[in-house]
Amino acid sequence: MTTPRPDTALSADEARRIALRAQGFLGTPDRRAGVRGVLRHLGAVQLDTISVLARSHELIPYARLGAVGRDTVEDAYWKPGSAGTPATRPHAFEYWSHAACILPIEEWPHFAFRRRAYRARPHWNHALPDGTYDQVVKQLRTEGPLTATELGGAKKTSEWWDWSGTKVAVERALMYGEVVCVERRGWKRVYDLAERAVPADLLHDELDDTECLRRLVRLAGQSLGVGTRADIADYHRLKGEQVDTVIADSGLVPVTVEGWSKPAWADPSALETPPRGRHRTTLLSPFDSLIWERTRTERIFGFTHRLEAYVPKPKRIHGYFAMPVLAGGRLVGRVDPAREGRTLIARQITLDGPKAVPAVAQALLEAATWVDCTNVRVERVDAPDLREPLVSELTRALA
Numbered sequence: 001m002t003t004p005r006p007d008t009a010l011s012a013d014e015a016r017r018i019a020l021r022a023q024g025f026l027g028t029p030d031r032r033a034g035v036r037g038v039l040r041h042l043g044a045v046q047l048d049t050i051s052v053l054a055r056s057h058e059l060i061p062y063a064r065l066g067a068v069g070r071d072t073v074e075d076a077y078w079k080p081g082s083a084g085t086p087a088t089r090p091h092a093f094e095y096w097s098h099a100a101c102i103l104p105i106e107e108w109p110h111f112a113f114r115r116r117a118y119r120a121r122p123h124w125n126h127a128l129p130d131g132t133y134d135q136v137v138k139q140l141r142t143e144g145p146l147t148a149t150e151l152g153g154a155k156k157t158s159e160w161w162d163w164s165g166t167k168v169a170v171e172r173a174l175m176y177g178e179v180v181c182v183e184r185r186g187w188k189r190v191y192d193l194a195e196r197a198v199p200a201d202l203l204h205d206e207l208d209d210t211e212c213l214r215r216l217v218r219l220a221g222q223s224l225g226v227g228t229r230a231d232i233a234d235y236h237r238l239k240g241e242q243v244d245t246v247i248a249d250s251g252l253v254p255v256t257v258e259g260w261s262k263p264a265w266a267d268p269s270a271l272e273t274p275p276r277g278r279h280r281t282t283l284l285s286p287f288d289s290l291i292w293e294r295t296r297t298e299r300i301f302g303f304t305h306r307l308e309a310y311v312p313k314p315k316r317i318h319g320y321f322a323m324p325v326l327a328g329g330r331l332v333g334r335v336d337p338a339r340e341g342r343t344l345i346a347r348q349i350t351l352d353g354p355k356a357v358p359a360v361a362q363a364l365l366e367a368a369t370w371v372d373c374t375n376v377r378v379e380r381v382d383a384p385d386l387r388e389p390l391v392s393e394l395t396r397a398l399a
Contacts, residue, residue, distance in 0.1 A: 009258075035077065043103070063326070137179070148166060152164065281328075351382070365397050
């Protein structure tokens, strides 16, 4: 692919600030739009089973809006209806994007290319027993939204990977687009027929693959502000070659960024005005879209981020669920949190020097309040000389 000559050159600092604004951290967020506004702005909110302070899809709006109620978060994703819309119109659906993600319902048509690819897929990890698929669809049509358990059971054995025929069928139907996840109930997917759950004006696969990809590349560029080919591809887990086929027609513009060795593209609206405004101080979920892509995080923030939950404990460096701390538009440390009753425990803290102490203390205190903890206990600080200043800062604020 031949890349057009860029018209705009950005400093590394400008690119960082553009990325922060695009991700909803720089400038005052539209609080009236709330959690639904965050979802539309980001285009995808990743789901994950791990829950330490809260689940990741709760941490994402918290990081941008502050202490929004956790029930409010769930209702915003899954409770249908809002001012000016029919009471039954959903706001979101769950599908495979960057990973398993909550997506704005308006994005349903854009994933037609992926649904078609799943339908054409010749091999699957789990065998589908004869007749089970049709039976699941019939049961949903007759009985309405159901979990896999209510459909007949999710597992054959206690092993997490050993799905029952029913679970295989309903997950296959979800990938094909015949079934949609309409909410999470106690972390279980609740399935319904897409023809019943997705608004009629969106329930179609009319967009060809090229148009789906063009739109998703454009949206990824808007959510990133500025990014390389790999950054843009990673947002919805596209292939680099897929990005190449559509980026020239996506509306994104080529730019150069100081210190970036690869070509980059930017959302033109992000270049119109310099990013200004409030820098949020907060703990970030390791699954936050600001830091999804490891090499991008290193390139923009000079910060190496790796989720260690799946790393053997003796090999962990920063902890099971180390959460980066965002302050002043930079990543200034990490906290590996836990909860014990109404105490938030910082099992391990990494600080980027003494100036990070007030910010990390603030982030810890805000998070503690949000999850209804009344105390914060610090166990380990990687820089021992910073432990006392941090504890003092916390004690003073809690007094």
